[in-house]
Amino acid sequence: MDIFIPNIVLTLGQIMSNNSDHSIEHHIQTYIRVFIALGVLTVITVAVSYLEVSFIEAFFLAITIASIKGSLVLGFFMHLISERAAIIWILVATTVAFIILMFIPLISLTDSTGMY
Amino acid sequence: MSSIPYIVEERPDTGLNNSKLGVWIFLASEVMLFGGLFSAYVFLRLAAPEGDFDYWGAKLNVPMATFNTMLLITSSVTMVMSWASLKLKQFDKYKMYLGITILCALGFLFVKYFEYTGKFHHGIYPSSSTFMGIYFTLTGLHVLHIIGGLVVLIYLWTRQADKMWEENPDLLANRIEVTGLYWHFVDLVWIFLFPILYLL
Amino acid sequence: MSDNHHHEETFFQKYIWSVDHKVIGIQYGVTSLLFLLFGFGLMAVMRYQLAYPETVIPIIGQWLFAESGGIMLPENYNTFGAMHGTIMIFLGVVPLAVGAFGNYLVPLQIGAPDMAFPKLNAASYWTYFVGGVVMMASFFTPEGAARSGWTSYPPLSIFESGQTMWLLSMVFLITSSLLGSMNIIVTIVQLRAPGLTWFKLPFFIWTQLVTSFLLVLAFPPLEAAAVLQLMDRIAGTSFFLPSGLVYAGEAVAAYGNGSPLLWQHLFWFLAHPEVYVLILPAIGIVGEILANNTRKPLWGYKSLVYAISFLGFMSFIVWAHHMFLTGMGQTMSAFFQLTTMIISIPSVVVLTAFFISLWGGSIRFNTPMLFALSFLPMFGIGGLTGLPLGVAASDIYLHDTYYVIGHFHYVVAPGTLFALFAGIYYWFPKITGRKLHEGMGKLHFFPSFLAMNGIFMPMFIQGLAGLSRRMYDGGQQYAHASDITHWNEFMTISAFILGLAQIPFILNIFITLSTKKSEDRNPWKSTTIEWSAPSPPLPHVNFESAVEVHRGPYEYSVPEREEDFYPQTSP
Numbered sequence: 108m109d110i111f112i113p114n115i116v117l118t119l120g121q122i123m124s125n126n127s128d129h130s131i132e133h134h135i136q137t138y139i140r141v142f143i144a145l146g147v148l149t150v151i152t153v154a155v156s157y158l159e160v161s162f163i164e165a166f167f168l169a170i171t172i173a174s175i176k177g178s179l180v181l182g183f184f185m186h187l188i189s190e191r192a193a194i195i196w197i198l199v200a201t202t203v204a205f206i207i208l209m210f211i212p213l214i215s216l217t218d219s220t221g222m223y
Numbered sequence: 224m225s226s227i228p229y230i231v232e233e234r235p236d237t238g239l240n241n242s243k244l245g246v247w248i249f250l251a252s253e254v255m256l257f258g259g260l261f262s263a264y265v266f267l268r269l270a271a272p273e274g275d276f277d278y279w280g281a282k283l284n285v286p287m288a289t290f291n292t293m294l295l296i297t298s299s300v301t302m303v304m305s306w307a308s309l310k311l312k313q314f315d316k317y318k319m320y321l322g323i324t325i326l327c328a329l330g331f332l333f334v335k336y337f338e339y340t341g342k343f344h345h346g347i348y349p350s351s352s353t354f355m356g357i358y359f360t361l362t363g364l365h366v367l368h369i370i371g372g373l374v375v376l377i378y379l380w381t382r383q384a385d386k387m388w389e390e391n392p393d394l395l396a397n398r399i400e401v402t403g404l405y406w407h408f409v410d411l412v413w414i415f416l417f418p419i420l421y422l423l
Numbered sequence: 424m425s426d427n428h429h430h431e432e433t434f435f436q437k438y439i440w441s442v443d444h445k446v447i448g449i450q451y452g453v454t455s456l457l458f459l460l461f462g463f464g465l466m467a468v469m470r471y472q473l474a475y476p477e478t479v480i481p482i483i484g485q486w487l488f489a490e491s492g493g494i495m496l497p498e499n500y501n502t503f504g505a506m507h508g509t510i511m512i513f514l515g516v517v518p519l520a521v522g523a524f525g526n527y528l529v530p531l532q533i534g535a536p537d538m539a540f541p542k543l544n545a546a547s548y549w550t551y552f553v554g555g556v557v558m559m560a561s562f563f564t565p566e567g568a569a570r571s572g573w574t575s576y577p578p579l580s581i582f583e584s585g586q587t588m589w590l591l592s593m594v595f596l597i598t599s600s601l602l603g604s605m606n607i608i609v610t611i612v613q614l615r616a617p618g619l620t621w622f623k624l625p626f627f628i629w630t631q632l633v634t635s636f637l638l639v640l641a642f643p644p645l646e647a648a649a650v651l652q653l654m655d656r657i658a659g660t661s662f663f664l665p666s667g668l669v670y671a672g673e674a675v676a677a678y679g680n681g682s683p684l685l686w687q688h689l690f691w692f693l694a695h696p697e698v699y700v701l702i703l704p705a706i707g708i709v710g711e712i713l714a715n716n717t718r719k720p721l722w723g724y725k726s727l728v729y730a731i732s733f734l735g736f737m738s739f740i741v742w743a744h745h746m747f748l749t750g751m752g753q754t755m756s757a758f759f760q761l762t763t764m765i766i767s768i769p770s771v772v773v774l775t776a777f778f779i780s781l782w783g784g785s786i787r788f789n790t791p792m793l794f795a796l797s798f799l800p801m802f803g804i805g806g807l808t809g810l811p812l813g814v815a816a817s818d819i820y821l822h823d824t825y826y827v828i829g830h831f832h833y834v835v836a837p838g839t840l841f842a843l844f845a846g847i848y849y850w851f852p853k854i855t856g857r858k859l860h861e862g863m864g865k866l867h868f869f870p871s872f873l874a875m876n877g878i879f880m881p882m883f884i885q886g887l888a889g890l891s892r893r894m895y896d897g898g899q900q901y902a903h904a905s906d907i908t909h910w911n912e913f914m915t916i917s918a919f920i921l922g923l924a925q926i927p928f929i930l931n932i933f934i935t936l937s938t939k940k941s942e943d944r945n946p947w948k949s950t951t952i953e954w955s956a957p958s959p960p961l962p963h964v965n966f967e968s969a970v971e972v973h974r975g976p977y978e979y980s981v982p983e984r985e986e987d988f989y990p991q992t993s994p
Contacts, residue, residue, distance in 0.1 A: 131310050138307070142300040149292050153285065156422035169418035176414045184303045184407045191238040193612065194247050201251040204640045205258045207739050211688040212266035214743065218752030226536040226964050229613050241539045241613050248605045252639045259647030259689055263662065266685050275680065350659030353680045357662070360654055 141183045148176045231393045242401045250408050253368075257412050260361050264419065267353045279354035280423070282347065284338060288421045291334050292413065298327035299410040302403045309396045314388055317399075321380050324406070328373050335366055358420055365416060368409050375402050440549075442541035443963050447548050448527030449854070455519035458555065459840075460925075462510040465503045467918060470878075472500060473897035474915035500895035501570040502585065506562075508573030509589065512701070513596050514555050516835065519843055520704035521600075521638070522551065525607055525631050528850065531953035531960060532625050534616025534970030534992075539609040547602035554595030561588035572893065574690060577663035577683045581655045582670050590649045590656070597646045604635035616952070618972035622728070623991070625951045625976040626714075626721060629728050630707030633735040634700050641696035641739070648689035655681075662686075684749060691742040699738045701835055702802070703731060705842030706773055709795045712849050713777055715949045716792040717784025718987055720977035723776035730769035730776075737766040747815045748822050756815050763813035770806050774799060785980070790864030794845035797872050798838060805834030808883060823893075826886025829879045837875040844868075844928070849947065851932075856940035856958040863931040870924035877917030881910040950978055950988050 152172050160168070182188040187195070228234070229241050237244070268276050305320035339359075342348070349359040378384075379395075379402060387395040441447060468487070471480055472495045479485075484493030495503075526544060530537055538544045561568040566584035569575070580586050611632050615624070651662040659677060663686045666679030714721045721727065743751065743759040777799055786792070808830040811817040821827065844867070852858045888907045890898045897911045898904030945954040956966050970992055978989035 131307050135304065135307055138300055138303050142296065145296045145299075146293065149289065149296065152418050152422065153289055156285075156418070162423070165423055169423055170415075173415045173418055177411050180299060180407050180411050180414065184299055185404055193237050193239060193244065197247055197251055200636070201254050201640060204739055205254055208255065208258045208262045208644060208692060209265065211262050211685075211692065212269055214751065214755045215266065215682070215684045215688065216269045218755045220750045220752055227539065227541070227614070234613050237612055239613065241609050244612060245540060245605055245609045248608055248639055249601070252601050252605070252643050255640050256643035256647055259644030259692075260651075262644070263647065263651060263685055263689070266682065266688075267662065267680070270682055271680050348659070349654060350661075350678065352678050353661060356654060356658075356660035356678075360650060360660075364650070 137183055141179050144179060145176055148172055148179075152176075231391075231397050240397060242397055243404075246401045246404050250404065253408060253412075257361075257364070260357070260364065261415075261419075264357045264361065267357055271353060275352070276354045279352045279358075280420070282342075282345075283358070283421050284341070285421050287334055287338055288417055291331050292417050294327045294331045294334070295410045295413050298324045298331075299407055301327065302406045306396070306399045306403050309392075309399055312392075318380065321376065321399075325373065325376050325380060328369055328376065331369060332366065332373075335362070361416055361420065365409070365412055368412070372402070372406050372409055376406070440545055442537075442545050444526050444530050444538045444541065444544055445854075445960060445962075445965075447544050448523050448525075450548050451518050451522030451526060451551070452524075454552065454555065455515050455523060458510055458514040459516070459519070462507050462515055463922065463925075465507040465510070467922060468495065469500060469503050469507065470911075470915040470918045471495075472895065474912040476896040476899050495895070497895040498567075498570060501572075501893065502568050504893055505569045505572050505575075505589075506558075509569070510558065511835075512573065512697070513593070514551075514558060516701055516839055516843070517600070517697075518551055520701070520839065521607070521631070521634060522548065522603055524704055524708065524843070524846055524850075525634075526603070527854065528953060529607055529610055529628060529631055530614065531853075531956060531965060532628055532951055533611060533614060533619055534952045534966065534972060535610060535614035536964045536966070538606050539613055540606050543602050544606055547599045547606065550595050550599035550602065554592045554599060557588055557595060558592040561585050561592070564588065574694070575652065575686075576690075577652065577655065577686050578665075578668060578670070578675075580652065580686075581664060587653065587656050590653045593649050594646060597642045597649070600638050600642055604638035607631055607635040608639070616970040616972050619952075619991075622725065623972060623975050625707075626710040626724065626727055627704075627707035630703040630710075630731060633731050634703045637696040637700050637703075637735055637738060641693045644689050645693035648686055651689075652686065684746075687746055687749065688743070691745045692739075695742040695745065696735075696738040698831070698834070699734060701839050703734075705798065705839040706731070708842045708846040708849070709777065709798050711949075711951065712791050712795040712845050713780050714977045714979065715849075715947050716787045716789065716795070717781055718787075718979045719780065719784045720975070720979060721776065722779040722782075723772075724977075726772055727776050730772040734766065734769040737762060737769070741766050741813075744813050744818070747818045760813060760815055764810075767806065767810065767813070770802075774803055774806070789848075790859070790861055790868060791845040791849035793865070793868045794841045794848065797868075798842050798845070801833055801837035801841065801875070805830060805832075805838050808833065820889075821886055823891055824886035825882040825890045825892055828892050829882030829886060832879045832882070836879065837872065841871075841875075844871075850953075851935070852941070852946050853944075853953055853956070853958050853960075855936060857935050857938055858941070858946055859931050859935050863927045863934075867924055867928040867931065870920055874917045874921035874924060878914050878921065881907075881914055885910055945990075948986065948988055950974070950990050951976055952991050955990055955992050 152169065155168055155172065156165070158165075158168075187198075227241075229239075231240055233240050301320045301323040305317045305324065308314075308316035308320055342355075347355060349356045379399060384395060387398070438446065441450075468480055468483070477494055479493035480487065480495055484495070487493075488495055488499055491499075526538065529535075558568075564585065569580075569583070569585040569589035571580035571583045571586060575586065575589065611624075611628060651660075654660040655662055655664065655677075661675075661677035661679050661681040663683050664675060664677050664679060664681045665683065668675040668677075668679070710721055710727070741759060741762045743755065744763045747756060747759075781796075788796075808826070812821055812827060812830060848859050848864055885898070885904070885907045888904060890901070890904045890907060894900075898908050940958070944956070944958045947954070952970060952972065953960070955970070961967065972991050973994050974989050974991050976991060978991075980987050981989055
């Protein structure tokens with residue numbers, strides 16, 4: 108399944124997918140770092156919630172921070188950063204479907220004839 | 224079924240083993256399941272009168288949920304450490320990390336139990352408002368997923384795991400990796416649930 | 424890992440909890456055919472009511488509707504209607520097309536010993552079975568089965584009877600479907616025999632792959648919505664109940680602030696891809712049979728593959744064409760009209776490719792081919808009649824009329840169902856070692872074909888006249904329907920002829936099973952891999968030796984050969 112993946116991801120992947128003992132230990136260092144980052148980001152999430160901003164701004168801030176945390180879990184704990192193309196493409200398709208699903212409320216509530 | 228190939232070893236052209244592909248597809252369906260509920264949340268929030276969701280949302284306990292977030296993040300790192308220990312052939316460390324993961328999960332459930340009973344004690348139920356309805360449904364479904372994961376984690380901590388480690392260590396490592404993927408996903412859902420329900 | 428097929432399998436292991444995909448495929452097949460028959464029975468009673476409203480239903484009326492002296496009441500009609508749709512779609516067609524045909528044929532056509540996850544496969548069947556039991560049990564509860572349409576729109580569905588068990592059953596059915604479709608995807612990706620590259624796959628496999636992706640991504644939002652509706656019914660929430668609702672003269676005691684539109688969106692987000700789930704396996708089966716019985720490769724194989732992939736993607740962004748009358752604004756209406764028009768293109772590509780495939784072929788008119796050939800114009804009519812429904816201006820008039828019923832039945836009944844019949848006739852020799860009797864097959868086909876058109880063609884006339892659907896008396900009360908209600912009797916008689924025409928089919932199966940097995944493992948002289956296995960294929964391993972693929976799926980009419988085809992496995 109010869110599928111397009113950007114070069115930089117491939118290289119990063121090759122670095123991380125080596126299954127020898129040495130690189131597992133290297134991985135463990137990464138896991139600890141990610142854990143600390145996640146903890147810090149959680150504190151930031153709560154701290155940011157006390158800011159006086161509009162709902163839209165708060166929403167985007169919350170989603171952005173959550174997405175960063177999520178990307179760390181996906182990339183490093185779930186090994187997506189070194190994962191094969193097939194999996195990446197399944198996730199791309201899922202993300203597209205998920206975004207379409209999020210359009211449901213937007214459709215109904217922002218573009219209606221106002222009769223119902 | 225020993226005649227089925229690629230249970231543990233990877234198929235050359237796809238680079239995957241069956242369970243890994245299987246669990247990612249399952250996770251894709253789970254994204255859509257929670258996505259359906261998230262979509263409902265956004266819909267209900269936009270359709271609610273001004274301030275309705277803020278009023279009801281303020282009744283949630285942020286410190287408890289923050290503690291729960293930390294518990295799940297910890298369980299996520301110990302989960303991946305238990306897999307790494309297996310790959311390094313350190314069976315005792317595997318058991319230790321897996322045990323901590325299980326304890327964190329149980330801790331999460333206990334906190335949730337206190338949270339829910341606390342709400343009921345104050346007469347707050349899913350029917351109390353649409354916010355509470357979607358809050359209980361989202362977190363309830365998440366709790367069910369934690370319980371499901373917990374059952375598997377406990378199974379992989381018992382003597383069945385010891386037997387599998389002796390007979391087919393690569394299979395055990397594969398099972399742990401796949402379970403770990405599911406577990407990280409459950410953590411991932413909470414990472415989004417927490418700010419959306421408790422902080423917004 | 425110890426190999427446990429060296430031990431004798433118990434009856435339980437061999438026939439009940441079997442992990443062999445062939446047994447599971449047959450379990451799905453028999454169960455779904457029984458449900459199809461039951462769904463047909465529901466419809467037969469409804470059609471009698473429509474032809475002869477408010478008369479006593481013969482034979483079974485006294486038993487079915489004891490309180491009303493054998494007359495079908497409006498609430499009975501609504502129950503039968505809701506359950507007919509639900510059972511046909513979720514307990515009949517999809518389990519047959521995906522659970523039976525998919526499970527049985529996918530490993531065989533890719534040269535694999537079984538599905539990727541055999542135990543999960545067994546679990547998916549039994550989950551479906553439990554879902555079916557719950558759905559049927561709902562008929563016997565005091566409040567009866569669901570009666571809010573298969574679409575279960577709130578607020579009606581929150582207050583109407585039978586809905587809780589319907590929702591519970593759906594949770595089981597959706598879970599079963601998710602397990603099954605995940606299994607199919609992994610099997611196709613991972614277990615293809617050496618040499619079987621993507622563009623050497625039989626077209627049937629491609630359709631099963633796209634179908635499974637649709638099921639994996641589209642079903643879960645309905646599961647989420649079903650949970651929400653269950654909460655509304657039993658936990659007193661109001662996800663779908665707006666404020667200020669009054670039901671049966673009383674104000675509804677719920678918080679309110681909910682929206683019936685939310686249900687519609689989440690429901691149709693699945694239900695539109697669901698209709699492509701209904702048609703794609705059928706298209707796959709027709710493709711296989713056309714290639715085989717024209718002794719030619721399918722024309723435009725790559726176009727077909729790209730077309731159905733594009734179709735699968737587009738199916739996620741057309742759903743609100745079921746909701747044109749909900750007060751949506753012009754922007755969204757325009758968007759969904761556009762995507763709906765665009766999605767008709769791949770269907771046309773498929774139909775065109777199939778028609779061109781016939782050109783210059785050496786056509787054999789056996790029973791599977793008759794059903795497969797009839798699929799083409801029938802699906803054509805179904806598809807063409809969908810176009811006015813996809814354009815909001817005409818849909819405003821046609822929505823919720825008999826026109827819609829005619830449209831979708833043309834696609835599913837003389838469309839998908841005929842393709843599935845074709846598949847049964849075609850693969851029966853592989854599953855059982857015997858060909859079904861040709862004469863009885865034609866006796867099944869010709870009256871069925873005529874009767875199908877007799878039932879559904881007049882529905883377009885009725886719909887264009889403005890006759891609404893889901894009316895228990897077939898429009899007798901409405902002045903604007905008075906000159907087309909006479910069609911009801913004709914349609915009902917056609918429905919009964921259709922029922923009678925299934926008798927040769929059922930008899931054929933039982934009689935053929937009692938005959939001797941044939942030695943010929945490839946009676947249709949087909950190229951695809953399943954025909955190189957014994958009939959039936961070996962338990963758990965399917966093939967006598969490892970499969971290696973060297974050729975494409977449809978190498979027919981090869982000039983220099985004595986036999987006019989090259990099997991995929993021949994070097």
